[in-house]
Amino acid sequence: MKASMTSKERVLCSLAWKEPDRVPIQIYLTPEMKEKLEVRLGTKDILRALGVDFRTVAPKYMGKIKEPRDGLHFDMWGTGYRRISNAAQGTYDEAVELPLARLKTLDDVEKYPWPGPDDFDYSTIPDQCRKLEAGGYAICLGGAGFPDIVNGVSRGRGMEQVLTDIMTGDEVGMAIIDRRVDICYGILRRGLEAARGKVDILCLGEDCGTQNGRLFSPRKFDDVFRPRLKRFYDLAHEFGAKAMMHSCGDTHEVMPAFVEMGLDILDAMQPEPPGMNPEKIRAAWKGKLAFCGLISTQKTLPFGTEEECRAEARHRLDVIARGGGYIFSPAHCIQPDTPVENVLAVYEEALGRKFPPAR
Numbered sequence: 001m002k003a004s005m006t007s008k009e010r011v012l013c014s015l016a017w018k019e020p021d022r023v024p025i026q027i028y029l030t031p032e033m034k035e036k037l038e039v040r041l042g043t044k045d046i047l048r049a050l051g052v053d054f055r056t057v058a059p060k061y062m063g064k065i066k067e068p069r070d071g072l073h074f075d076m077w078g079t080g081y082r083r084i085s086n087a088a089q090g091t092y093d094e095a096v097e098l099p100l101a102r103l104k105t106l107d108d109v110e111k112y113p114w115p116g117p118d119d120f121d122y123s124t125i126p127d128q129c130r131k132l133e134a135g136g137y138a139i140c141l142g143g144a145g146f147p148d149i150v151n152g153v154s155r156g157r158g159m160e161q162v163l164t165d166i167m168t169g170d171e172v173g174m175a176i177i178d179r180r181v182d183i184c185y186g187i188l189r190r191g192l193e194a195a196r197g198k199v200d201i202l203c204l205g206e207d208c209g210t211q212n213g214r215l216f217s218p219r220k221f222d223d224v225f226r227p228r229l230k231r232f233y234d235l236a237h238e239f240g241a242k243a244m245m246h247s248c249g250d251t252h253e254v255m256p257a258f259v260e261m262g263l264d265i266l267d268a269m270q271p272e273p274p275g276m277n278p279e280k281i282r283a284a285w286k287g288k289l290a291f292c293g294l295i296s297t298q299k300t301l302p303f304g305t306e307e308e309c310r311a312e313a314r315h316r317l318d319v320i321a322r323g324g325g326y327i328f329s330p331a332h333c334i335q336p337d338t339p340v341e342n343v344l345a346v347y348e349e350a351l352g353r354k355f356p357p358a359r
Contacts, residue, residue, distance in 0.1 A: 006136030007053035008200060015242055015264065017287050017324040023317055024053045024138070025350055026292055026329035028268065032090045032336035033343075040340050040358060051351045055137040057128040057199070059191055063119030072097060076115040077180075079156040090336040100156035100176055109175045117186035122194035129198035139198055141191045144205030144246040144267075147184040149177055149228065150215070151207060166216070166224055174224075181228050185235065192239040201244050201265070202236035204229070209249025211273050221254065226261060233262040244292065248332065250275040252284075259288050269293035270331045282320050292327035294320060295346055301330065302338045309342045313349035 002021040005013065013020040027050055029037070034046055041049045065074055072080035073093075080097025103109050132139050145152060153176055154162040165173020192199055206229060208215055216225070229245070236243035244265035245258070250273035251266065258266060271278050271294050278294050285291075295301065300312045313328075320326050328350045334343060344355050 008133075008136055008138045011053050011138035011200065011327070014321075014324040014326065015290055017290075019322070019324050022352065023321045023326060023328045023350055025051045025347070026054055026327050027052050027347075028330055028333045030090050030333050030336050033334045033338060036336065036340050037343065040344070041355065042359070049355075050347045053138050054140050054201070055132045055135070056140045056143070056203070057125050057132065057191070057195065058141070059120035059122045059125060059187065059194070061115075061119060062121050063115050064113075075155075076119070077152075077156050078113065088335045088337040095155040098156055098158055100153065101158050101161060103157075103172060103176060106172060106175055109172060109179065112179075114179055114183060116183055117190050120187060120190065122190050125191060125194040126196065126198075129195050133198060138200045139195070140201045140203050140244075141195060141199045141241075142188055142203040144203065145184075146188055146204050147181045147228065147232065148205045149181065149225070151205075153177055153180055166220065177224075177228075181231070185231055188232070189235060192235070192241070195239075197240055199239060199241045202232065202239075202241045203244050203246075203267075204232050205246040205267075207249060208247045208254050209251040209273070211249060213250050213273075213275065214253045215249065218253075218257075221257060226257060230261045233264075236264075237262060249273060252276060252281055255281070255285055255289060259285070263289065265290040265292055265327070267292040268329065268331055270298070271296050272298050272331075278316065278320055282326075286323060286325060290325040290327070291320070293329045293331045294326075295328070295330045297330045297332045297334055297338075301334060301342050301346070304342065306339075306341055306345045309345045310349050313346040317349060 005021045010020040011024045014024050037046050038044055043049050061076055063076060065076055072082055074080050078099040079095050081093040082096045083091050084094045085091050103112060129139055150162055233243040242264040244267050245263055246267040248270060252275035266289055269291050270276055294316055295312060300309055316328060348354055
């Protein structure tokens with residue numbers, strides 16, 4: 001039996017391509033699903049209850065945000081959102097006021113009231129790190145919204161327009177993209193500086209795949225995404241952290257580029273697309289690119305039986321996790337129509353213990 005490890009030790013061991021005492025664990029939840037688990041487990045600390053090994057530090061935004069109006073609330077980029085109910089028993093924020101769509105010239109881009117790294121308070125990050133270090137956790141900074149070029153810009157400009165900007169090289173659209181990239185980069189750099197080497201993983205996001213393959217051609221990826229994303233991977237390594245990037249969809253054709261650029265962990269891996277067979281991609285990239293995810297949130301968790309969920313979890317533990325380089329996690333946020341017992345079943349397999357029965 002392996003000696004018990006702290007969360008940080010466990011994560012770093014796996015990312016060094018060695019087997020820890022147990023697989024590192026992560027989770028992604030909608031707010032509604034989090035509430036259901038809190039009720040079922042009788043605790044507000046779901047991360048601790050489910051054995052999650054990661055915790056995140058963050059600066060506090062101190063800049064201006066538009067006042068809510070007409071049922072809309074706004075983010076720091078100026079986009080207005082309306083809360084929408086969905087068929088999965090949850091709600092989400094739909095971008096309905098798109099201020100970046102109104103930018104028609106480079107002068108418009110220059111005059112726009114962009115947020116900036118100086119709008120954040122980084123002073124509490126050292127204390128956040130100290131507390132998490134005391135708990136033995138692996139410390140993260142950032143998230144899937146950094147730089148999140150396609151999705152992030154589309155929330156203020158519209159998806160069709162952003163894709164058109166990228167494909168045509170539109171100077172205004174590319175100027176908006178670069179403004180977002182520079183702002184995100186500056187925020188993360190300031191956060192890493194404040195953390196003074198305590199951040200283990202710099203978390204990033206950029207959707208590079210669809211359900212059927214890569215989102216952009218190799219040439220377009222190299223022209224637009226490679227130089228912009230590599231800045232962030234290099235930033236992580238400059239401060240001694242691993243670079244982890246979320247991407248939805250089938251990215252197996254993009255993985256060689258990710259490795260060349262220096263990405264350490266590809267996050268929230270979907271097992272359903274044709275090119276994302278867990279065993280095949282694991283064999284292709286073992287020792288080079290760690291994976292986080294591969295527990296199906298499209299099929300198995302929401303629609304499978306409890307035993308099917310356990311079987312998928314055991315496959316990831318017995319086959320994919322062997323030799324390190326794997327973080328046990330759902331492929332995306334677990335939706336509120338997912339049976340709670342299915343969620344607990346996969347985490348029981350990962351933890352090797354049972355949760356108390358429902359009261």
